[in-house]
Amino acid sequence: MSWKEEQSPLLSINLSPPKNKIATLAQGRRTGAPQISDTIASRRAAYGGKKRLERLRAPVETGLEMPWTGRLSVYCTCNTYSLRDLFGNLLNKYPEGARRFGTRDVVHLRLPRMDGQDGEDDAVWWVGIEDPRGSDVFFFSYGVVVLWGLSEGAEWQLLDWLKNFENGRLEGEAEKEFLVYSYDHFSEEDLAKILEDQVCLSSSLSDETLVRVKLALSHGAAQSTKLGAFETAIDNVIDRTQALPAQMANQGKLNISQRELLKLSGELYMYKAYIHLQSDVLDIPDWFWDNEDVEPLYGKMARYLDIKPRVNVLNTRLETINSMYDLFRTELHVRTDQRLEWIIIWLIVIEVVLQVFGMFIGVTTI
CATH class of the missing domain: 1.20.81 (Receptor-associated Protein)
Structure with a gap:
């Protein structure tokens, strides 16, 4: 079995996902989530996916050159995930890429970027890993998943697969946050900067430090999205x-x-x-x-x-x-x-x- 065939069940790209794909995520079993006659639909899409307090921000001139930007997407789809079953499934598919952190309430999936052939057979294009340093996915026990560097099509596929491990699906649309991120050369002590919905990571970080930096930022983004579901x-x-x-x-x-x-x-x-x-x-x-x-x-x-x-x-x-x-x-x-x-x-x-x-x-x- 080729590497491409082995990965397809989880992250094969659908370049033309159905327009109601996210809405589809909200259908199915609803055990555990409060039931109400009106659907709990996300109103935050009109505000760019974030429900911050209303305020005016002056344009920020960063002075940084950012040649590449990737997707930083956060979804809250349910009350909780069955992390034990989810982790076991990931270990079977990605024995070297899946792990649990010490607190055991977070599962991490590391998907390295693999160079393929040019054109339509390019493995990077096929799998949907856009980050040149590899993509990271963090699954939080309280029903939130944070995705770094995946294509939109790969996100659809992963969210569809993730439904198998959800407990208490939210009614209406999944709660979501969208930012972008990039790499640049600056002081390693800074580790990362956040400017106008864009996260800039230090390009000099080691792989392990980069994962820790992403997890720290993911904790904040995941809590914000969970809070959005409460709101x-x-x-x-x-x-x-x-x-x-x-x-x-x-x-x-x-x-x-x-x-x-x-x-x-x-x-x-x-x-x-x-x-x-x-x-x-x-x-x-x-x-x-x-x-x-x-x-x-x-x-x-x-x-x-x-x-x-x-x-x-x-x-x-x-x-x-x-x-x-x-x-x-x-x-x-x-x-x-x-x-x-x-x-x-x-x-x-x-x-x-x-x-x-x-x-x-x-x-x-x-």
């Missing part, structure tokens, strides 16, 4: 429920059935639990305890993608959801109390009627 979910719930408090203020009641109110309260509680159970993925990864030299790169990426301000905004929105949940719970109690009061009133009325009827029967018999 999209919360935005959707708030949009669907924001009219109800106004309805209570204007009409003094909610024009929804008891069953719908119970379902809505359960949905809000489910989202609260969903966010809180996974919020630890936004902490500084333990991997940096043994890799302090590249931790500043993680900080750079986190600041560039506004992770901390967005977390604060997310917490505020969670408090809003909590307030709405308390409001609906209070409304449920009020409705229950009112129903019990009416039951008691009708029982009293029935008792009075029976007594009056009994007195009437007694009088007529005399």
